[in-house]
Amino acid sequence: MSIKSYREALNEALFEEMRRDPSVIVLGEDVSGGAGGTSGTRDAAGGIFGVTKGLIGEFGDERVIDTPISESAIIGAGAGAAAAGLRPVAELMFADFVGVCLDQIYNQAAKFRYMFGGKMQCPLVIRTAMGAGMNMGAQHSQTIYPMLTAVPGLKIVVPSNAADAKGLLKTAIRDDDPVVFFEHKALYNKKGEVPDGDHAIPFGEADMPREGDDCTVVAIGRMVPFSEKAIDSLADQGISCDLVDPRTVSPLDTDLIFESLEHTGRLVVVDESPPRCSLASDIAGIVASEAFGSLRGPIRLVTAPHAPVPFARELERAYVPGPDRIAQAILEAVKG
Structure with missing residues (x-):
């Protein structure tokens, strides 16, 4: 390495x-x-x-x-x-x-x-x-x-x-x-x-960089390290989560998402895209259609607003879903 x-x-x-x-x-x-x-x-x-x-x-x-x-x-x-x-x-x-x-x-x-x-x-x-x-x-x-x-x-x-x-x-x-x-x-x-040398990762195989019992968090791209920070920040409250990084969204590894959800019963999807027709809404729809019986509460989505990305630094920082917003969504899913 x-x-x-x-x-x-x-x-x-x-x-x-x-x-x-x-x-x-x-x-x-x-x-x-x-x-x-x-x-x-x-x-x-x-x-x-x-x-x-x-x-x-x-x-x-x-x-x-x-x-x-x-x-x-x-x-x-x-x-x-x-x-x-x-x-x-x-x-x-x-x-x-x-x-x-x-x-x-x-x-x-x-x-x-x-x-x-x-x-x-x-x-x-x-x-x-x-x-x-x-x-x-x-x-x-x-x-x-x-x-x-x-x-x-x-x-x-x-x-x-x-x-x-x-x-x-x-x-x-x-x-x-x-x-x-x-x-x-x-x-x-x-x-x-x-990894050094010939390191190739198959498409359609998600990763799970965090494992836990209380909630499944599916995050995409830059939202993965943000979700790691959010999950780690909740450890002192006794909350642990599975974090699923799809790596490829087409093909999408729904098997790992369903397997995790069957264990945790709660789902938070984190996507930097705006909410309408996003990967967050797509994944939520797939879960609602095919794994509804595993859910113990409503699915929570953490996305950007339905608006263009702002140029002003302070507005852009507010636009992007950050660790605090993700942690709050996890708390709502677990305690709500």
């Missing part, structure tokens, strides 16, 4: 997979440094968040490709390359920009296998940064994974820590279907233990 940041773990996964498989390519804005700097050295910061740093030096510009500032071109080229036999990793700078290239994602890549009778694969990975907490405003801070989770044919990954970031990205690159890989901006510098 090594201690690495979320960013470093993603970078390591890209290096390892590109060395393992020459069909893996990377494309996006400023992933290779364009025409180079004044020193003549061809490199870049590695995209806006530094995840692809250093790749151009080892793999060259035929496999690390700078693109125009056009999300439609990036994702369209990625889908075409995947259909032609490559394994592209396309970087969409911010998840908020998905509207510009939505047709290429949900009407093309997601449907290739189906529309061609299973004769075509589309091993495309779309990496994208999401989430509030970095004071980037309403058009650069959304968590839009619920929107794409609703699209059949896509696999949706939302890692919450460095080890999962590496293991899930390696699995995504090896998958024969299109994968949208959501990376929370506020987690890039967060460090943790990351």
Whole structure:
């Protein structure tokens, strides 16, 4: 095990997979440094968040490709390359920009296998940064994974820590279907233990970083470390919780959620997205339909408000569900 940041773990996964498989390519804005700097050295910061740093030096510009500032071109080229036999990793700078290239994602890549009778694969990975907490405003801070989770044919990954970031990205690159890989901006510098070598995590297998008896907490992305803090803060009151981190929301590991709920009888779902048509409401609906008999009380949802993400730092801090709100929801579920 090594201690690495979320960013470093993603970078390591890209290096390892590109060395393992020459069909893996990377494309996006400023992933290779364009025409180079004044020193003549061809490199870049590695995209806006530094995840692809250093790749151009080892793999060259035929496999690390700078693109125009056009999300439609990036994702369209990625889908075409995947259909032609490559394994592209396309970087969409911010998840908020998905509207510009939505047709290429949900009407093309997601449907290739189906529309061609299973004769075509589309091993495309779309990496994208999401989430509030970095004071980037309403058009650069959304968590839009619920929107794409609703699209059949896509696999949706939302890692919450460095080890999962590496293991899930390696699995995504090896998958024969299109994968949208959501990376929370506020987690890039967060460090943790990351297994060395070929560490791959299967899709559809949730993690349980906390175990307890009183409540099941299902949290997504950055809400996982926030939920850990909330659960730990309640220990002195004798309250313990199962914490379920789905890791992938499509496919979703409902078996672990149902198993935990059968033990605890109470459910709190924590999702940074606004409440309407969110993952929180989706998971609550699945539980109400398929595991209602395990519930001992109403399901509690902790989400952002149904509003755009504020730019003002104080308002943004109030917008994002934090440990205090999560702890309060747990208390209401257990004692209510």
